Amino acid sequence: MQPVLTLKDVNVYQGNNAVLTNINLEVKPGEFIYIIGKTGSGKSSLMKTLYADLKLREGEGTFVDYDLTKLRERDIPYLRRKIGIVFQDFKLLPDRNVYDNLLFVLKATGWSEKREMEVKINEVLDKVGMKHAVTKMPHQISGGEQQRIAVARALLNDPEVILADEPTGNLDPQTSVEVMQLLREINQNGKTIIMATHDYALIMKFPTKTLKVDSGTLFEVVQRTI
Ligand SMILES: Nc1ncnc2c1ncn2[C@@H]1O[C@H](COP(=O)(O)OP(=O)(O)O)[C@@H](O)[C@H]1O
Numbered sequence: 510m511q512p513v514l515t516l517k518d519v520n521v522y523q524g525n526n527a528v529l530t531n532i533n534l535e536v537k538p539g540e541f542i543y544i545i546g547k548t549g550s551g552k553s554s555l556m557k558t559l560y561a562d563l564k565l566r567e568g569e570g571t572f573v574d575y576d577l578t579k580l581r582e583r584d585i586p587y588l589r590r591k592i593g594i595v596f597q598d599f600k601l602l603p604d605r606n607v608y609d610n611l612l613f614v615l616k617a618t619g620w621s622e623k624r625e626m627e628v629k630i631n632e633v634l635d636k637v638g639m640k641h642a643v644t645k646m647p648h649q650i651s652g653g654e655q656q657r658i659a660v661a662r663a664l665l666n667d668p669e670v671i672l673a674d675e676p677t678g679n680l681d682p683q684t685s686v687e688v689m690q691l692l693r694e695i696n697q698n699g700k701t702i703i704m705a706t707h708d709y710a711l712i713m714k715f716p717t718k719t720l721k722v723d724s725g726t727l728f729e730v731v732q733r734t735i
C-alpha cells in the first residue's frame with residue numbers, strides 16, 4: 510500500500526530558525542504512531558508542516574496524496590478535508606452548542622443538505638459516545654467530553670488520517686486513558702493516527718510505533734513494554 514505520509518530530508522523552520530533537520534518518515538495506512546519529545550523540541554512544528562500551517566521549504570513531502578512542496582494556498586482547504594485535527598485545547602466554539610459546533614464545520618467544508626448534515630452529526634457523536642450531549646454548550650461538559658466532541662469534529666469529513674497534537678495534554682490521567690481508548694478504537698476502524706505527546710506514561714500504556722524528536726531531528730525508538 511502507498512504510504513499516507515512520506516517525508517524525505519525535510520527541514521522544518523519557524524521563521525529563520527531550523528527547528529528540525531533531516532526528517533525522514535514514512536507512515537503507512539492504518540498505522541498509529543507517536544511523535545514524542547520534550548516541550549519545545551518541534552513536535553507541533555512538524556504537525557503544522559503536515560496540515561500546511563507551516564510551508565515545507567526544504568526537502569520533499571507527500572501527505573494524503575498532496576505534494577507538500579507544491580501546495581498552493583487554494584489546495585490547503587482540500588488537504589485539510591482529508592485529515593482530521595485534534596488539539597490539546599479542544600478549540601470548540603464557546604458561543605454555540607455541540608450540534609452547532611459540528612454544523613459549523615460541515616457548512617464550512619461544503620455541506621448544505623440539512624438532513625445529510627443531521628445524519629452525519631449523529632453518526633460522529635455516536636462514534637465518540639456523546640449523543641446525549643448534542644444540545645450542550647461546551648462549558649457545560651467536562652474537558653474529556655469536550656475532547657470527545659473535538660474527535661467527533663475531526664471525523665466529520667471521514668478523513669484518511671487523524672493528526673492529534675497533545676490531545677491529552679489538558680486532561681487528567683484517567684480521562685487521558687479514555688480519550689486514548691477512543692483514538693485506538695478509531696485506529697482499529699481503519700484510520701491512520703499521528704499523535705504528538707510528551708505523556709510517557711500514556712505511551713507505555715498504549716504502546717505503538719514511536720518516533721522521538723531530539724536534538725533537532727527525528728528517529729524511531731524501540732519501546733520497552735513492561
Ligand atoms: N509561531 C512560532 N514562531 C516562532 N517560533 C516558534 C513558533 N512556534 C514554535 N516556535 C519555536 O519552535 C520550537 C519548537 O516548538 P514546537 O514545535 O511548538 O515544539 P513542541 O510542540 O515539541 O513543544 C521552539 O523553540 C519554539 O519556541
Ligand SMILES: [Mg+2]
Pocket residue numbers: 552553554674675
Ligand atoms: Mg506542541
